[in-house]
Amino acid sequence: MKPFREQNYYELLEILPDASPLEIRRAYKRVFELYQDESIVSYSFFSKEEREEILSLLEKAYLALIDLESRAQYDRRLIELGLMDRDGQYSNKMKEPIPIYDFKKVHFDVFEPAGRLEELKERVSQNEIIQRILAQDTLTGADLHKIRTELDIPLEEIADSTKVQIGMLRAIEEDNLKIFPPAVYLKGFLKSYARYLQIDESVVVNGFIKRIGEGK
Amino acid sequence: MPNIWSIGGGKGGSGKSFITGNLGILLAKGGYKTLLVDLDLGAANLHTIIGLPLPEKSISDFLNKKVGTLQETVEPTPVPNLYLISGAMNDLDIANLAHEQKLKIIRNIPKLPYDYILLDLGAGTSFNTIDFFMISALGIFVTTPEPTSIENIYRLIRSVYFRKIRQVLSSHNFRTLAEEAQERDARATVSNPDILLYIMKELDPEKGEILENELRTFNFKLALNQLRKQDNPNIGALICKIIQRHLALKMHFLGNISFDERVHNAVCKKIPFLDLYPYTQTTLDLRTCHKNLLTIDEAEPILQNVVD
Numbered sequence: 001m002k003p004f005r006e007q008n009y010y011e012l013l014e015i016l017p018d019a020s021p022l023e024i025r026r027a028y029k030r031v032f033e034l035y036q037d038e039s040i041v042s043y044s045f046f047s048k049e050e051r052e053e054i055l056s057l058l059e060k061a062y063l064a065l066i067d068l069e070s071r072a073q074y075d076r077r078l079i080e081l082g083l084m085d086r087d088g089q090y091s092n093k094m095k096e097p098i099p100i101y102d103f104k105k106v107h108f109d110v111f112e113p114a115g116r117l118e119e120l121k122e123r124v125s126q127n128e129i130i131q132r133i134l135a136q137d138t139l140t141g142a143d144l145h146k147i148r149t150e151l152d153i154p155l156e157e158i159a160d161s162t163k164v165q166i167g168m169l170r171a172i173e174e175d176n177l178k179i180f181p182p183a184v185y186l187k188g189f190l191k192s193y194a195r196y197l198q199i200d201e202s203v204v205v206n207g208f209i210k211r212i213g214e215g216k
Numbered sequence: 217m218p219n220i221w222s223i224g225g226g227k228g229g230s231g232k233s234f235i236t237g238n239l240g241i242l243l244a245k246g247g248y249k250t251l252l253v254d255l256d257l258g259a260a261n262l263h264t265i266i267g268l269p270l271p272e273k274s275i276s277d278f279l280n281k282k283v284g285t286l287q288e289t290v291e292p293t294p295v296p297n298l299y300l301i302s303g304a305m306n307d308l309d310i311a312n313l314a315h316e317q318k319l320k321i322i323r324n325i326p327k328l329p330y331d332y333i334l335l336d337l338g339a340g341t342s343f344n345t346i347d348f349f350m351i352s353a354l355g356i357f358v359t360t361p362e363p364t365s366i367e368n369i370y371r372l373i374r375s376v377y378f379r380k381i382r383q384v385l386s387s388h389n390f391r392t393l394a395e396e397a398q399e400r401d402a403r404a405t406v407s408n409p410d411i412l413l414y415i416m417k418e419l420d421p422e423k424g425e426i427l428e429n430e431l432r433t434f435n436f437k438l439a440l441n442q443l444r445k446q447d448n449p450n451i452g453a454l455i456c457k458i459i460q461r462h463l464a465l466k467m468h469f470l471g472n473i474s475f476d477e478r479v480h481n482a483v484c485k486k487i488p489f490l491d492l493y494p495y496t497q498t499t500l501d502l503r504t505c506h507k508n509l510l511t512i513d514e515a516e517p518i519l520q521n522v523v524d
Contacts, residue, residue, distance in 0.1 A: 005411070044370055
């Protein structure tokens with residue numbers, strides 16, 4: 001081990017180079033208590049001069065490390081001398097406080113695998129049955145159900161992702177007119193449904209609404 | 217070759233004989249053939265601690281050539297597996313041992329056929345004490361959490377260290393190297409062995425390493441005796457830390473031994489404390505020390521959190 005006087009500030013305070021300011025404060029308090037005049041442990045170990053030298057060294061180390069700017073300077077010197085690893089430096093790993101009004105909230109679907117949409121689009125365009133259905137003038141709930149089963153997507157998945165109640169989706173597929181919401185909401189649900197299956201939104205909405213109008 | 221532990225502590229009354237006796241009993245009960253040697257010549261009373269009536273033989277029988285070998289002065293004790301070489305019925309001038317006689321003891325102790333030999337040393341840092349201490353590189357220091365006792369511990373450790381460096385310096389003709397080191401840095405004296413060692417290594421890496429290796433053979437332990445409730449329980453660990461840090465010596469903390477009024481009763485009744493009070497904190501502490509002694513752990517002492 002290096003003699004005390006040859007140790008660097010981190011070794012003097014017995015901390016790692018990435019210690020946080022709080023740890024530095026605690027370490028200083030600890031060593032100070034060990035080496036101060038009234039310490040029962042060290043009082044007879046050192047002469048007055050030795051103790052003063054050690055205490056001033058420790059104070060110098062503490063003051064240099066507790067100030068972030070002087071600490072960065074000291075770290076640079078250690079890195080230049082090859083005594084410290086660049087990666088071992090202190091960086092503030094604490095989380096910053098989260099602002100209450102966070103307008104830039106990013107929404108992302110964790111369960112959505114990358115490339116799902118492209119793949120689905122491809123399947124829709126390749127599938128003749130779906131293309132035939134979409135080419136019709138009007139669309140029934142059964143037609144939508146047919147498209148969905150062709151694509152092999154469970155209704156629960158759509159409900160989960162679009163946040164449209166599953167009962168409502170089922171009503172659409174079963175043409176259960178009695179529990180349909182007002183047209184403006186229905187259009188929204190149909191849009192979400194179509195978007196999730198990657199089929200043309202306007203075709204679905206127009207075809208469906210048109211058929212309901214005919215039925216009345 | 218037996219495991220020899222020297223047990224010393226600078227100050228009288230810190231409990232060296234108490235700890236030697238009780239550790240000896242624990243080792244013997246653990247199945248090791250254990251010998252206690254009372255080297256506190258002139259003030260020997262280890263036999264009382266382990267509950268042996270006044271012994272008939274003593275170490276001076278060997279020195280006076282009344283018996284031929286040191287082995288013949290060994291006495292069995294009431295504890296199975298535990299043996300004692302007493303210093304009790306010595307001649308009255310035994311404390312001032314002649315150099316020849318001292319060497320005779322030092323040469324003969326390692327030849328005794330036991331698993332563990334514990335040497336109970338006297339207080340102070342006289343030549344005799346230090347020479348006996350250095351029979352073995354394994355040493356147990358006993359201190360109480362009082363400044364007076366701690367001060368004497370440092371003195372004893374430095375004396376042992378000093379003696380060792382002097383021994384190595386003269387046997388390897390290192391004296392010139394030491395002088396050279398002192399010229400370079402005035403602080404590099406034997407009282408600052410860490411600096412001395414560091415500078416000597418810089419001056420002559422090869423010889424510095426020999427000295428370092430010699431000093432590394434030392435393996436010291438510290439037991440903190442008579443810890444009262446109001447004392448800081450970390451004192452022992454901190455003493456070890458200071459010594460490791462500033463003297464570059466191996467020093468491990470065995471543990472705190474709680475203060476107990478009843479030790480006095482046990483000594484007065486001439487019954488080992490462990491037997492008279494088996495269910496006390498102090499007995500528990502002694503067992504912990506015994507365990508730590510056998511499993512020589514190199515780990516850093518763990519500091520307990522003290523609520524101020």
